[in-house]
Amino acid sequence: xxxxxxxxxxxxxxxxxxxxxxxxxxxxxxxxxxxxxxxxxxxxxxxxxxxxxxxxxxxxxxxxxxxxxxxxxxxxxxxxxxxxxxxxxxxxxxxxxxxxxxxxxxxxxxxxxxxxxxxxxxxxxxxxxxxxxxxxxxxxxxxxxxxxxxxxxxxxxxxxxxxxxxxxxxxxxxxxxxxxxxxxxxxxxxxxxxxxxxxxxxxxxxxxxxxxxxxxxxxxxxxxxxxxxxxxxxxxxxxxxxxxxxxxxxxxxxxxxxxxxxxxxxxxxxxxxxxxxx
Ligand SMILES: NC(=O)c1ccc[n+]([C@@H]2O[C@H](COP(=O)([O-])OP(=O)(O)OC[C@H]3O[C@@H](n4cnc5c(N)ncnc54)[C@H](O)[C@@H]3O)[C@@H](O)[C@H]2O)c1
Numbered sequence: 001x002x003x004x005x006x007x008x009x010x011x012x013x014x015x016x017x018x019x020x021x022x023x024x025x026x027x028x029x030x031x032x033x034x035x036x037x038x039x040x041x042x043x044x045x046x047x048x049x050x051x052x053x054x055x056x057x058x059x060x061x062x063x064x065x066x067x068x069x070x071x072x073x074x075x076x077x078x079x080x081x082x083x084x085x086x087x088x089x090x091x092x093x094x095x096x097x098x099x100x101x102x103x104x105x106x107x108x109x110x111x112x113x114x115x116x117x118x119x120x121x122x123x124x125x126x127x128x129x130x131x132x133x134x135x136x137x138x139x140x141x142x143x144x145x146x147x148x149x150x151x152x153x154x155x156x157x158x159x160x161x162x163x164x165x166x167x168x169x170x171x172x173x174x175x176x177x178x179x180x181x182x183x184x185x186x187x188x189x190x191x192x193x194x195x196x197x198x199x200x201x202x203x204x205x206x207x208x209x210x211x212x213x214x215x216x217x218x219x220x221x222x223x224x225x226x227x228x229x230x231x232x233x234x235x236x237x238x239x240x241x242x243x244x245x246x247x248x249x250x251x252x253x254x255x256x257x258x259x260x261x262x263x264x265x266x267x268x269x270x271x272x273x274x275x276x277x278x
Contacts, residue, residue, distance in 0.1 A: 004259055006031030009088040011080065013071055013128060014098030016043035016064060018197035019147070022247035023095055025051060026255050033059035033088045037080055037098070039208065041065035061087040070209075071098055071124035077131040084132070090139055091132045093258050096125035096169075097147045100208050101199060103158045114161045116209055121165035122172065129176060133185065142185040143258055146173050148269075150193050150277040166191070170269050177267030186266035188257075193273025194231045195245045202227050236275030245274060 010027050014020040016038035024034045028051045038044045044064030051060050063069050063080045070076055084091040099121050102113040125146050136142025151159050152166030173189035180187060194200050202219045219227050231244040238244055253272060256262065271277050 002030065004030040004255060005093075008032040008092045008258065009035075009084065009090050010093035010095065010258070011035040011037060011084055011091050011128070011132065012095045012097055013037045013124065015095075016040040016047055018199065019192075019195055019247045019250050020095070020097040021047050022251035023097065023254050025054075026248070026251035027093075027258070028055045028058045028060070030255055031058065032093070033061075035061040035080070035084050035088060035091075036064060037062075037071065038064045038069050039066055039098075041069065044069070059088055066209075071128055072119040072209075074127050074130075077124075077127040080128070081131040081135055085135060091135045092139065092142055094128055094132045094142070094144045095147065095254065096128055096145065098124055099147065099199075101159065101162050102211055103162070105158050106160050109160060113211070116211060117161035118165050118168075120209070121162070122168040125169060125172060129172070129187075133180065133183075136180075136185045137183045140184045142180075142183075143263070144173075144176065144180075144185065144187040145254065145257070146187070146189040148189050148191040150191050150271060150273050152191050153269075153271070154277055173269065174267050181266055184263075186263055188266060188268045188270065191269070191271045191273070191277070192250065193235060193245065193271075193276030195247060195250055196228065196231070196243060197247055200227075200231075234276075235273070236278075238274055245272075 005027050010032050012020050012024050015024040015036045028034050036044045036047055041064040044062050048060045048062050061083055063083055146169040148166040148169045151163040155163045169189050173187050177187040202222050232238045
């Protein structure tokens with residue numbers, strides 16, 4: 001399919017890599033102009049280049065780096081909306097995707113790690129929503145998708161901060177959907193199960209916002225192959241596939257739900273997990 005999203009202007013947070021990058025690539029392949037927002041300026045520049053090389057007719061704006069791309073800072077988000085207006089001509093789709101995990105059992109979880117996760121996932125999504133809504137109101141059209149997790153409905157041990165923030169996105173979504181429907185702005189939330197990105201793979205320690213992102217306990221000491229096997233064997237629909245859910249699968253799903261045809265859909269909490277949460 002081509003041009004399913006022609007004319008759309010999409011801001012995707014956390015789009016230098018992983019799920020966000022796959023969404024930006026897919027949206028561009030379907031004709032949407034995109035804005036890449038991320039803490040990681042180098043990876044964001046690589047993503048922009050890849051999109052420019054493959055889809056030269058699409059506009060790509062970038063706001064990235066520790067100083068300007070951090071969605072936890074309101075001033076940055078306000079600026080991102082200005083850049084969307086000046087470089088893309090507005091914003092019709094916002095995907096609040098940026099996120100991370102910093103896992104510890106509750107009695108050892110520091111106030112700082114609680115704050116970081118709540119700030120990135122919940123406050124960051126609020127900041128971005130607040131920043132782009134005036135553009136969407138002007139156009140009398142917009143779609144906002146908040147990216148949650150199965151942890152937001154079932155909870156995950158040693159992820160009290162992450163589970164709380166992801167559950168909070170449901171409230172943010174439902175209240176925004178009720179408030180913004182009169183301006184033809186749809187707001188929904190999706191909870192993913194396991195998607196094969198660095199977040200759930202065995203990884204080298206990665207630093208985000210000055211903190212070392214923690215390895216998931218179940219992945220410690222595993223090779224990538226055995227980790228992939230673990231997901232394949234533990235997720236019901238995975239046994240019919242060669243791999244767990246890949247970022248590109250998620251991007252295809254988003255693309256279908258971000259078309260104008262799917263606009264009469266708002267305030268909903270969906271789970272896309274291959275049966276991991278039923
Ligand atoms: N991978 C999974 O299995 C899975 C499952 C459920 C939900 N999710 C959610 O999907 C989203 C994307 O995750 P992913 O797996 O692609 O992870 P990822 O680590 O590959 O990508 C996340 C991106 O977000 C960026 N980011 C983090 N904090 C930011 C901030 N303050 N400002 C701007 N950018 C920031 C990071 O730099 C990174 O590029 C996250 O919200 C995550 O919680 C992932």
